[in-house]
C-alpha cells in the first residue's frame with residue numbers, strides 16, 4: 001500500500017488531509033522519495049544499483065570512469081535513483097509487449113513520463129557476477145506480494161554493450177506464481193523473496209529482466225539487472241536495503257501519530 005493510500009485511509013476529514021498533504025510534500029521534498037514500492041536488489045537493478053553505489057555521494061567525480069552508465073543516469077535524472085523503488089506501470093492488463101516498445105524495456109516503456117529513460121542507454125553498466133543457476137531477490141517495501149514474478153535473461157550471443165534490449169532477445173529462465181506478501185521473508189521495513197533462475201549456456205555479460213506483477217492493483221514493475229556469467233557462487237548476496245524511504249516513512253509515522261493525537265476520538 002502506498003503512503004497515499006495509507007493517508008487516505010487513516011484520516012477522516014478532507015481539511016486535515018489537505019494540511020497534512022502540505023506537510024507530507026515538504027517531507028518528501030526533503031527525503032526525495034515519493035512513495036514506497038520495491039525493486040530487484042540482487043543482482044541489483046540499474047536503478048537500485050546506481051542508488052546503492054552512489055546515493056550517498058552522487059557528485060563523486062570518480063563515478064564518471066568507474067561507473068559511466070550510472071554517471072549518465074544520475075546526470076540525466078537523479079529522481080530515477082531516489083525513486084529506485086518506483087519503476088512501474090499501471091493498467092497494462094498484461095499487455096507488456098504492447099505497452100513497452102523494444103529499446104525501452106529498462107525504463108518500463110518510458111514509465112513516469114520518462115523519468116527512467118537513462119536506464120535504456122546501451123553501454124558499460126556495472127555487472128554483478130552470477131553463476132548459471134542464480135537467484136533474483138526482489139525487495140517489496142509496500143508488502144504488495146506478487147500475482148507473478150517472471151525472470152528473463154538475454155539469449156547467448158546478445159551483445160549487451162552494443163544492442164538495445166528487445167523482447168525477442170529474452171528467454172524466460174525462472175518464475176513464481178501468486179505469492180502473497182505473508183509468504184515472503186521479513187526484510188527491514190518490507191518483505192523480500194528469492195526467485196530461482198537457471199540460464200544454462202550463458203557466458204559473459206547479459207541482462208536479467210524481471211517483471212513483477214504486484215497484487216494490490218494492476219501495477220507491474222520492469223527491472224533490468226546487469227550480470228556477468230563468470231561462475232559466481234550462485235547465491236544472491238544478502239542485501240538489506242537502507243534507503244531514504246525508511247527515514248521518510250518514520251517521519252510520516254510520527255506526523256500521523258501526532259495528527260491522530262489532535263483528533264477528537266469518535
Ligand SMILES: [Cu+2]
Pocket residue numbers: 001002036037142144214219
Ligand atoms: Cu506500489
